[in-house]
Amino acid sequence: AQTVTQSQPEMSVQEAETVTLSCTYDTSENNYYLFWYKQPPSRQMILVIRQEAYKQQNATENRFSVNFQKAAKSFSLKISDSQLGDTAMYFCAFMKRGGSQGNLIFGKGTKLSVKP
Amino acid sequence: KAGVTQTPRYLIKTRGQQVTLSCSPISGHRSVSWYQQTPGQGLQFLFEYFSETQRNKGNFPGRFSGRQFSNSRSEMNVSTLELGDSALYLCASGENYEQYFGPGTRLTVT
Secondary structure: OEEEOOOOOOOEOOOOOOOEEOOEEEEOOOEEEEEEEEEEEOOEEEEEEEEOOOOOOOOOEOOEEEEOOOOEEEEEEEEEEHHHHHOOEEEEEEOOOOOOOOOOHHHHHEEEEEEO | OOOOEOOOOEEEEEEOEEEEEEEEOOOOEEEEEEEEEEOOOEEEEEEEOOOOOEEOOOOOOOEEEEEEOOOOOOEEEEEOOHHOOOOEEEEEEEEOOOOOOOOOEEEOOO
């Protein structure tokens, strides 16, 4: 069975600064996807970024980038130039490649507060 | 494209009742998944449907069931509601190993 662990329940960062959220996972699978989702307060869950395990290159989406370390089973999210709108719960998630595409396994989340 | 929609957005039910939640996926998506989100247990996978067939199921009791229609719309049903079923129920539709979530249905069981 796969597990996803986010060891930082809460974090805060000053506006315009950079913050890194940690995520580790455990799996015996070799082909899988990793995701970061953002859930703003009382708002919809949004897909932030996706990493394919067979790709060495770290995924980047504008101010969001990941540091994917497959051997260490680590998948951290870096948010650059933090904005007030980045305040949200951030969830790291795992999905096995092949077969069902709907079974995301989530970590418990990290609550990020961006302070002015 | 319009996003994933869920109805109703809020629901209050009494223990022992049953409830049906609805989800309309993004146009063209054939995969629909359901998740339960609670403060204690976090986000837990309930089941996934693809082309009207249940493709995967999480570790939930048989009181939780679902179905998918030919237009990919999905419903989930919870029978004999318990207080612990109070949660945010999220629907997601996807393709190409990406899941997009709806706003959720907030179910309160009293």
